[in-house]
Amino acid sequence: MSEQDTNTYSSSQSAGDQLAAAQKAQAELAAKIDALLTQTREEDLATVKRLITTHSFSATDLRSVMKAKSSRSAPRKSTSGRRKV
Numbered sequence: 001m002s003e004q005d006t007n008t009y010s011s012s013q014s015a016g017d018q019l020a021a022a023q024k025a026q027a028e029l030a031a032k033i034d035a036l037l038t039q040t041r042e043e044d045l046a047t048v049k050r051l052i053t054t055h056s057f058s059a060t061d062l063r064s065v066m067k068a069k070s071s072r073s074a075p076r077k078s079t080s081g082r083r084k085v
Contacts (some may be wrong), residue, residue, distance in 0.1 A: 052062070 051057075
């Protein structure tokens with residue numbers, strides 16, 4: 001084995017070690033993110049429940065706010081005016 005081959009092997013080994021460490025850190029961060037998302041969801045849900053109770057919102061009040069709105073601002077164009085080729 002030449003000196004260049006040895007350097008290439010050791011640098012690739014180092015890159016492999018770095019990759020393994022990065023993947024381990026990524027997995028740990030993903031677990032931490034999941035835990036924090038769960039915690040904030042529970043806190044936000046408690047806040048929503050408190051606000052519903054405080055303001056006596058009904059299901060109808062909430063449904064009207066949650067209803068999906070159409071994002072179309074311009075009216076649809078009719079296709080009946082198209083010419084056939």
